Amino acid sequence: VSVLHVDLDAFFAAVEVLDDPSLRGKAVIVGGAGARGVVAACTYEARRYGVRSAMPSLRARSLCPHAVFLPGRYARYEEMSRRFHGVLAGFTPLVEGIALDEAFLDVAGAQRLFGPAPAIAGRIRAAIANELGLQASVGVASTKFVAKLASEAAKPRASRQGVTPGAGVVVVESGEELRFLHPLPVAALWGVGPATLARLERFGVATIGQLAAIPVDTLVATLGPSAGAHLHDLAWGRDPRPVEPARAVKSISHEQTYPYDLFDRGDVEREAVRLADGVASRLRRSGLAGRTVTVKVRYQDFATITRSETVTPAVDTGVAIARAAQALLAAVDLSPGVRLLGVGVSNLGEPPPRQLSLDLADAEGAPAGPWGRAAGAVDRIRARYGESAVGPAALLDPDEPGGTGGLRTVRRGVAPWGPASSGGAPPGR
């Protein structure tokens, strides 16, 4: 067994407790506090009352009215996440990060240096506790998905009676996989969500063991060739996926749910410019450009549509992405009211070759053309003076003429869990 899954416990909430010790032992909920917000993370004390991540904040509040609600500080979590991954990198270069607070490690080659895998798991937990002040749970197994389920089994448990500490490390020795897996509920499997669970329940499947008893052909017929064969393999403990250290980004997007639905096409188009500008900024920072631009619209009733278009050459400026996004939006009915708007770019690759120009300013590697040069300048200004120092004129807040505080830009992680408040002016002025 040489695959480890390391998972920080209640990550965002634990960071808040770390930074404010007066919160220790309390129910702490991090997430969007507004009417449309959701829970991003919560302490085990809050879980005693049935609070879970991804739950609407309103429901969390009614379940646990005495909880401390915090908006979350994404930049701080990113910083702690970097340190977390730094600790892991000290044990092996074979680290596959899958979230801010979660990673797989292949320690097959690290055992000569650090001892057998279970010992490495213990050393990692100790290092994370000492260097970060956070608790981690570690699963050790022969495959990724069993290691993942083992780390889950190693976590603390919260019930109405109280919080019971977890084992910290759970090892599933090779040969013991089926004994460990088969009693677990199918929903524990990676890839089994509400939709797949409902279909499996029609076959009377509740546990992984019962899933294993279903013939592959039956699974393939109901779940499709890919998912059917995959789940059948997992139920029998087979998972050939290797730990992959560096995986390329496939898409970059921004989306936002508004505290009030947008009805005015001008408002929606302005928001598209703002989101496009944020996406473009991130693309250029990553040295990427994309050929497919996608817009996403969620209506009042939660129905969601996407429209996309593939363009040539690849784009990486706010102007080009916004132009494509607005063209797509032109064919979309906005009259039911827009709850969420998103802009994304995929089909990523190298930025297009920069157009040769006699103008020396173009020689610096900024995107081509006048807008490209503007984008290059915007990047340099933002690098020096901050994200909201410059931006498209269309985004100037008419209520705040002049001051830079009136520029509404998108920064990653600004409102990651929904509108912070239900406030703000309803549309239509």
Place this chain on the structure above:
DNA sequence: TCTGGGGTCCTATTCCTA
């Protein structure tokens, strides 16, 4: 109870082209 934001992967359909 009323559902975030950032992603990945899969599937079905449509459209284009050889």
Place this chain on the structure above:
DNA sequence: TCTGTAGGAATAGGACCC
């Protein structure tokens, strides 16, 4: 030029994950 078709790319949507 017309017709049929096979296959790939583009498009749309859905499920799932943290």
